[in-house]
Amino acid sequence: GDSVTQMEGPVTLSEEAFLTINCTYTATGYPSLFWYVQYPGEGLQLLLKATKADDKGSNKGFEATYRKETTSFHLEKGSVQVSDSAVYFCALVRGNQGGKLIFGQGTELSVKP
C-alpha cells in the first residue's frame, strides 16, 4: 500500500542554519505531495504542495521538489528561525482514494537561538 517515510527527529539546529527534512514515498500512479506543519498545541497547517513530477512547492522560505525518479519530496530551508520550531509532516494523496491523506510519522524541528 501507499506509504510515506520521513527522517526521524528530533532535529535540532541553530538559528540561520540550513534545514533538510527527508521524505520518501511509495505509491502507484502519480500522487500529489504535501508538507504540513504543526506548531505546539495546534492543528496542521498546509506549508506547501506539488501535484506533479518536477514541480517545486514553496512557501515562507521553505521549498520541496517532487522527484519521481527518487520518489522523494525533501523539505529545505536556507536559514531557519526559532519560530520554525514545530513538527513537520510529509503526506501524499492519490486522486482515486477519496482524497485520503497518508502521512509520514512527522519530524520534530527545534531551532535554538
Added chain:
Amino acid sequence: GAVVSQHPSWVICKSGTSVKIECRSLDFQATTMFWYRQFPKQSLMLMATSNEGSKATYEQGVEKDKFLINHASLTLSTLTVTSAHPEDSSFYICSARNPEEAAQETQYFGPGTRLLVL
C-alpha cells in the same frame, strides 16, 4: 480563505459521559470532512470520512458506534465520543476540502480538540 474551526478546543469529562466536538468550515462549503486522532508525538490516524447528507465512512478498526459522526450541513460536521473512557483521551483534529478548488486535494485542518477523560 479555507479556514476550519473546531469547538471546543479542549474538554475534560468524566468516564462514561459523551462528548461532542464540532468542526466548521468558515468560508467555504465542505461536502467532505475528515476526522483524525493524534496521540502524543505521533502522526495523525484517519478515523473516518464525513460526507454531507450521508453516512460516514469509517476506517478499519474504528468503532462507528463509539465515534458518532454527523455531517448535517455543508459547513458543519460533528464527532461524538460516546461513553468516553480514559483510553479515548487524545487530540482530535478535523479537516475539510474546498470543492471550489480545482484539484480538490488539499485538506484544511482545524486547530484540534484535546479530550481528557478522567
